[in-house]
Amino acid sequence: MSDVVKPIIAALAPPIPDLGEPESGKLFRIRGQVHDYGWGKPSSSSLVAALAIEGGEENFKPKPQHPYAELWMGTHACGPLTLYSAPSRKLSDVFAADPEYWLGHVLVEKWPGTCDIPFIFKILSIAKALPLQAHPDKQLGTQLHKTDPYEFVDENHKPEIAVALGTPVSDAFGGDPNMTTFTGFVGFAPLNAISGALSAVPELAQAVGDERALNEFFSSPSKVTLKRIFSALLVRGKDFPDDIKRSVDQLLARISASSNDDPLAMQFALAKRINEQYAGDVGVLAAPFFMNLIRLKKGEAIYIGADEAHAYLEGDIVECMAISDNVLNAAFVPHEQRHLRTFLDTVTYTSREQSHWILPVAPLERSVRGKTTKFSPPLEEFEVLHTVLDQSGTETIRAARGPTVAIVVEGCGITFEVEGERLETIPRGGVVFVVPGKEVTVEGEGEVWWATTHDLA
Structure with missing residues (x-):
């Protein structure tokens, strides 16, 4: 989209109502999207289903024994984040009004014209084998999208990381079933x-x-x-x-x-x-x-x-x-x-x-109190952080250059604060967006997982 067209579209767009997430806001709650593939865990044991009650679509209620596989937290068209208090409004539409504020000037300079978070953050609950698969690199992704845009909906590559959560699985293959x-x-x-x-x-x-x-x-x-x-x-x-x-x-x-x-x-x-x-x-x-x-x-x-x-x-x-x-x-x-x-x-x-x-897991250099670790793949697009808060715990994470998405995986009353703006007692499953360039403090008892851009030097 050209620089001439963008302001015209922005001028024609309907005004953004005051929904508790002002255009100048520093953090606010958002909603992810649930995907219920057949390989997912039934609702009674699915972590996705449990977290989606607060972090998924409005009025989400798990169906008995229905398989819930993935909770998406990103701006990709196949599962876009929306505002918590306005579930019909996509987060990428908010970004379009001022990409540099919401995504950070470094990211906008690196990927000109984007209104997207450069990663998709997910929780997966797996009951049986996923498809045997591979993800194309950028060159092949571009070719596949050009040839079949319905089947291959974007031009990007898809390197990924997975971090284990949850309770022990039924490992009968020589591993420790208790670990x-x-x-x-x-x-x-x-x-x-x-x-x-x-x-x-x-x-x-x-x-x-x-x-x-x-x-x-x-x-x-x-x-x-x-x-x-x-x-x-x-x-x-x-x-x-x-x-x-x-x-x-x-x-x-x-x-x-x-x-x-x-x-x-x-x-x-x-x-x-x-x-x-x-x-x-x-x-x-x-x-x-x-x-x-x-x-x-x-x-x-x-x-x-x-x-x-x-x-x-x-x-x-x-x-x-x-x-x-x-x-x-x-x-x-x-x-x-x-x-x-x-x-x-x-x-x-x-x-x-x-x-x-x-x-490998490593200490996060931006952690003030040493309660946050990081998983950093050899990529620009993202790294994943993990904060563990003990009773009445507090952690402060210094500013990231790009956008940050957080989800409370354990705990029932985590408070997020950025420069005096506070989100009180975020429940388990609550998903929060933090703008670039802002130090964030979390308080409470539980675990918070974060995804943010890697070192955008």
Whole structure:
């Protein structure tokens, strides 16, 4: 939009009513958007459902046993934030009147013409495996949007982080069931582990169905030969789903009598679990035997860059990503929803140890009282902060250069203050916006998670 057109549109726009969030305000409550995908947790156990009562749409009431998967907190068109006291008014519309005030001059200079927060902040509640997927980089995102703007709604990349929350999950795969709060498949396992699985599991090699590609991989494991066999497996899942289902059924029948001491016992247990969710799907073979299983304890995090295969499995997480909703699905969705060829051409076939994906936690330099830590991926768009307040606790966080979104995940009466403006006793699930360049103080007992722009130097 040109600089000439912008003031004309602003002049024609209806005046902003006095809703308790004045145009010069420094902080105010906002509302996120709930998404109820089938892989979400039922309302009785969904953290998303619990938080959305205060942080979601107006008059949100969870339906009994309905799956609630995601609470979005961003300005992306697929799930935009709105004003708390005027739920029909999108936050991005407020920003349009004065982007530099609401987003910060550094952000506006870096991304000219934007009226968006450069990230999407989310809470996820996961009961079963998400689609096996990857997110395109910026170049591919632009191409996909140009070719199919209905399916790929923006041009951006979508690197993301996930931080584990919640209570322990049913980790029966060799982890500590009293400590693991998140499990998920991320990236390709080391080549020797994949080779060992292919050698030991005849049903897996049968499902790949390309003897020449298998022999080349065994004799020379590499990204190139891994791509050939992984592509062969997923393509057969699309073209010959009955054959893949037969291989899955044969595997499960055989491993039902196998010993827990089998070196592949974890992969067998994972295949059995996933088959209960997506019977006969090619992902039942692809994820457990080709990918890393990542386990996180509460407060641990992973970073997933563009073009990396992943499929979260179970748990509650804080998630944050660059502002995009582009996704390439390859399994655990109906065949018509798979972008298989693009996925296979896009994915990075680099095998890595599990430790590669871990994003360390560090003290936040802007924390005045040392009660806030940060998760900082190698990106400009965002970092995630975590504040823990003990009884009658207080924390002050010095100013960020960009906009900040906060959600109260634990606690029932957190107070936010910026330069004399106060929001009193924000309940669990309450979502708050803080303008750039302002120091913010929080008081109370509980936990606050924040997303803000990274170092916009």
